[in-house]
Every structure is written in structure tokens, then in C-alpha cells.
Amino acid sequence: xxxxxxxxxxxxxxxxxxxxxxxxxxxxxxxxxxxxxxxxxxxxxxxxxxxxxxxxxxxxxxxxxxxxxxxxxxxxxxxxxxxxxxxxxxxxxxxxxxxxxxxxxxxxxxxxxxxxxxxxxxxxxxxxxxxxxxxxxxxxxxxxxxxxxxxxxxxxxxxxxxxxxxxxxxxxxxxxxxxxxxxxxxxxxxxxxxxxxxxxxxxxxxxxxxxxxxx
Numbered sequence: 001x002x003x004x005x006x007x008x009x010x011x012x013x014x015x016x017x018x019x020x021x022x023x024x025x026x027x028x029x030x031x032x033x034x035x036x037x038x039x040x041x042x043x044x045x046x047x048x049x050x051x052x053x054x055x056x057x058x059x060x061x062x063x064x065x066x067x068x069x070x071x072x073x074x075x076x077x078x079x080x081x082x083x084x085x086x087x088x089x090x091x092x093x094x095x096x097x098x099x100x101x102x103x104x105x106x107x108x109x110x111x112x113x114x115x116x117x118x119x120x121x122x123x124x125x126x127x128x129x130x131x132x133x134x135x136x137x138x139x140x141x142x143x144x145x146x147x148x149x150x151x152x153x154x155x156x157x158x159x160x161x162x163x164x165x166x167x168x169x170x171x172x173x174x175x176x177x178x179x180x181x182x183x184x185x186x187x188x189x190x191x192x193x194x195x196x197x198x199x200x201x202x203x204x205x206x207x208x209x210x211x212x213x214x215x
Contacts, residue, residue: 005207011199018192019193025185043165050162050165060150
């Protein structure tokens with residue numbers, strides 16, 4: 001009788017210890033499972049933001065390339081216009097030079113004055129075009145630099161997001177491995193508890209049989 005009682009008490013104490021270990025494993029399993037769910041949601045959020053920023057960066061790059069084409073076309077047209085004005089000025093200069101080389105009469109003087117007036121008008125026109133082109137270049141340069149800066153910021157943000165996603169996926173993979181191990185540990189403890197309970201039941205039956213034999 002004493003041996004059976006001692007054995008049952010020993011088994012019951014062992015069951016308590018295994019139950020405590022099982023509760024700890026179950027709590028740890030729940031904690032890691034919750035963290036995995038949180039990580040997956042966070043990774044999805046970061047990945048979504050990364051896709052959005054990637055789209056913005058691609059859109060900004062496309063717009064910048066279109067701006068380059070438009071700006072080059074505009075610069076080419078302005079340069080062509082200035083070249084034409086300079087050619088016209090050269091033509092005026094040639095005509096004026098021919099007049100100055102001949103014997104001046106009043107009609108020639110009037111013609112020279114007209115040519116100089118036209119030359120001044122063309123010179124002012126050239127100055128205005130050049131100034132306008134310079135202002136436009138300054139404006140477009142600012143816009144270009146701002147666009148480049150925006151693209152740089154987006155690409156840096158995308159890079160950081162990718163690192164965060166990679167780290168999150170690595171942590172999630174690690175947690176999933178730990179969850180698998182914890183699950184296996186939980187199953188083993190549950191099996192151990194079933195075995196110990198069966199042993200307790202067997203000892204109880206032996207005790208009942210002993211008591212019955214005494215009566």
C-alpha cells in the first residue's frame with residue numbers, strides 16, 4: 001500500500017511539473033504566433049508602401065526624362081532663333097558697311113539711320129530672348145534639381161523599406177521555426193501527461209483491487 005501511494009504521489013507531482021512546463025510552452029507558443037501575425041501584417045504594410053514609392057519614383061523618372069526632351073527641344077528652338085537674329089544683324093552690318101564705303105548722300109544717311117535703328121531693335125530683341133532663356137534655364141534647373149532630390153529621397157526610402165521587409169521576413173522565418181519546435185515540444189508534453197495519467201489510473205486500479213481483496 002505504501003509503495004503504491006508513494007508511486008502515485010510521485011506521478012502526480014511529475015504531472016504537475018509537466019503541466020507547468022506545458023503551460024509555459026503554450027504561452028510561449030501563443031506569444032510567438034501573435035508576433036508572427038504582427039510581423040506579417042507589418043511586412044505587408046511596408047511592402048505596400050514600398051510599391052507605392054516605387055511607382056512614384058518610376059513616375060518621377062519618366063516625367064524627368066520627358067522634361068529633358070522638352071527642355072532640349074526648347075533650348076534648340078531658342079538657340080536657332082538667336083542664330084537667325086545674329087544672321088540678320090550681320091546682314092544689316094554688311095549693308096551698312098557698303099553704304100559707308102560709298103559717297104554719302106542724304107538718302108544714304110537716312111538709310112544708315114534706318115539700318116542702325118533695326119540693328120538696335122534686333123540687338124534688344126536678342127538681349128530679351130537671351131535673358132528670357134537664362135531665366136527659363138534657371139527655373140528649369142531648380143525644377144530639375146528638385147525632381148532629382150525627390151527621386152533620391154524616394155529611392156533611399158525604398159531601400160530602407162526593402163531592408164525592413166527583408167529583416168521582417170527573416171524574423172518571421174525564425175519565429176515560424178521556433179513555433180514549429182514549440183509545437184513539437186507541446187505535443188511531446190501532452191503525450192507525457194497522457195502517459196502519466198494512465199499510470200496514475202493504473203495505480204488507482206491496483207489500489208482498488210488491493211482494497212477489494214482485503215474485504
